[in-house]
Amino acid sequence: MSKHRPNRLAETLKEEISQMILVELKDPRIGFVTVTSVDVANDLAHAKVYVSVMGNEEETKASLDALNRAAGFIRSEIGKRIRLRHAPAIVFVNDPSIQHGAHIAKLLRDVGAADTADEDDSHE
Template identity: 45%
Template sequence: MSNKRNSRLPAELKRVISEVIRNNVKDPRISELMSVTDVRVTEDLKFAKVYISVYGDSEPTLEALKSARGYIRREVGRKIKIRNTPELIFVKDDSIEKGIYMNNLINKVLEEEGKKDVDKTKPE
């Protein structure tokens, strides 16, 4: 039973944290183009890593979220009924940049392969 609950908790935390940041946190350093991409909770439910994706410079947004961490945690505790609200750890999510980088590498290899195929078909 607890495993089922533990699997639902990260999704609920993600939804509530996004809502709290968007509606309640009034720090101008938080980018409008920020989103919570993932939440991973430890087995003992003491800590939750909150992955943040920001378009552009992410440092001011991360600093603002770290300074508002206590407020966000308290609001999450009010909206989600769990015995202990996990400590929030905000982390930059760079998976989108890594995906773009990998996509560019694949396209580069495909272009080179295409040029080799064209060179093979040319009569000498």
């Protein structure tokens, strides 16, 4: 089977799920969530939805728990919207890459500030 259909479905799922989280899910445990990517199995039966959650570890866990509890609702809505015969089973997984990138950027800013301070001290 070609890889084109799972990739197209993954992009469609990413858009639809992002919209559903933003507009339709009203669970207060769901914080600031961004869908970063979706992996769909070749048989189109399973989808892993990678999300980045802004907040501490406790807020991340609460948001993932709420999203996984809403997975059945999301799956049924996806089936209606995309008109699939069998909508894939959805599992939400934490994607720490955005938080990791922000941490790296902060470290680089700190190093840059320290270098600037060292240069100012050496010129005096």
